[in-house]
Amino acid sequence: MNNLKDILYDSGITKVNGELNVVVQAIAFDSREVAADSLFIAIKGEKTDGHQFIDKAIVSGAIAIVCEVMPENIVEGITYVVVSSSSYALGIIASNFYDHPSNDINLVGVTGTNGKTTTVTLLHDLFTMLGYHVGLFSTVVNKIGNVEIPATHTTPDPIVLNKLLKEMVTAGCEYCFMEVSSHAISQHRISGLNFRVAGFSNITHEHLDYHKTFKAYIKAKKAFFDQLSSKATAIVNIDDVNGLVMTQNTSATVATFGLKNMADYKVKIVENSFNGLVLNINNKDVWTRLIGGFNAYNLILVYAIAIELGLDVLEVLTGISKLKSVEGRFEYMKSDKGIIAIVDYAHTPDALANVLSTIAAVRTKNEKVITVVGCGGDRDKTKRPLMAKIAAENSDKIILTSDNPRSENPDEIILDMKKGIPVERSARVMAISDRAEAIKVACALAEKGDILLVAGKGHEKYQEINGKRFPFDDLEILKETLKNLQK
């Protein structure tokens, strides 16, 4: 669709200056990406205001502008359209421009603090295994079938989202599983999308730098469910105290899942060990190689979504027992010397607590638990002492280190973390800001049978320091170090 008037349909227009019957070849919200005959959408952002770049966009070829405030300098021959919210309008415009691809695919969105990547990746793998063509948007990677497209965000901007959705439809994908981050909901990256199913995993402490209060964070997640259509199904975790809060104002049909409370989709943990989980779903025992009680929640959500989408119970349960774990999520190896090393993306207090309680539940004897953990720079500072406290209380030794320091001083981040260490636990805490060195020291400290947890970066293949990404891989460093220790 490229008539400006059609592209702007439903975008919340309050004022127009210029011709609406013009042909637009491309849409952009960043002046640096504007090409000839484009529509430029000016957005007030976190760091700067896109309205400042309107003239630059026109010089680069924009012929139409969507903005929240009519500029003082109007350029002759350019169409200016004022809308009540540019970021909301962008989602609608992107969807119109790409012919509403979300209407032509079964779009499933999963939100929550933890478990989004795991759930959508398992859904992608399950549906692919059962012979469907599937698309994926995740923190780790985006996929059209098995073709990988690098992911820059957990939930991409509306233009990338709709463009890739269109490509998925063209490639014959019947389903698309996507992560819906709270940033994406607040910034209206998902406005205009037609979700068939929406899942809620849980909500715990995270991103308070951005949302400011936990209440605002809950409200942001709830907004996803508020915007669902009456044809959609919302599936929420009933064991989370905010599970039903999500669906208070939704038009969607509501279904629940859980382990503890009465739920439409109920799961029981029969066995939980380093060999995987045995779950009881729908009165049938199913083994999975995924480890950890929290994965029972992820798997019952996978099951519930698959059943709501009309799949066969036995086919789904058989598929679940064949699923492999997700990269960087409780990824574990055993060295020849008998040291167990785990890489996990736990970067929130709740995730870290879950991973450490899983380790406590699955370890067989009184082996030592050695945890290497850091916190990201330019992110929620209030989680730093909490994560350090959880690590110290649940490990025999902890090494505080850097995650992605970004623009911050790693030693300052470690100092923030140290504030959470209970005095009686301080003797078991070391601080080594060089992450590679911290991992190596942890390996050297470990003895046969000990469990080494390297938390926070999971699948990430880089470390971001001062705006630059340097190659870095927790698992590689562990493998290399443990191999050398053997000699």
Ligand SMILES: CC(=O)N[C@H]1[C@@H](OP(=O)(O)OP(=O)(O)OC[C@H]2O[C@@H](n3ccc(=O)[nH]c3=O)[C@H](O)[C@@H]2O)O[C@H](CO)[C@@H](O)[C@@H]1O[C@H](C)C(=O)N[C@@H](C)C(=O)N[C@H](CCC(=O)O)C(=O)O
């Ligand atoms: C804080 C945040 O989320 N920022 C996102 C936001 O950018 P912004 O609105 O703040 O942009 P800005 O720099 O203030 O610029 C304002 C406007 O001016 C435009 N501009 C700017 C400069 C210029 O020369 N010309 C120009 O037109 C920009 O394109 C933008 O439209 O909108 C952009 C487009 O969608 C995002 O790329 C950007 O993500 C930044 C890079 C980011 O780091 N986001 C993270 C926090 C994030 O989104 N994370 C979540 C996952 C979180 C989780 O659940 O774990 C995610 O979904 O990835």
Ligand SMILES: Nc1ncnc2c1ncn2[C@@H]1O[C@H](COP(=O)(O)OP(=O)(O)OP(=O)(O)O)[C@@H](O)[C@H]1O
């Ligand atoms: N259902 C769950 N409940 C609590 N913790 C979980 C759950 N699933 C996974 N985790 C923990 O959280 C970490 C992150 O999991 P995952 O990547 O699936 O979450 P996410 O929601 O995609 O995170 P992000 O917001 O960074 O995209 C895992 O490495 C694990 O430690």
Ligand SMILES: N[C@H](CCC[C@H](N)C(=O)O)C(=O)O
């Ligand atoms: N989506 C999260 C990922 C955090 C991962 C952790 N390794 C970090 O860099 O803080 C964020 O951008 O806040």
Ligand SMILES: [Mg+2]
């Ligand atoms: Mg994710």
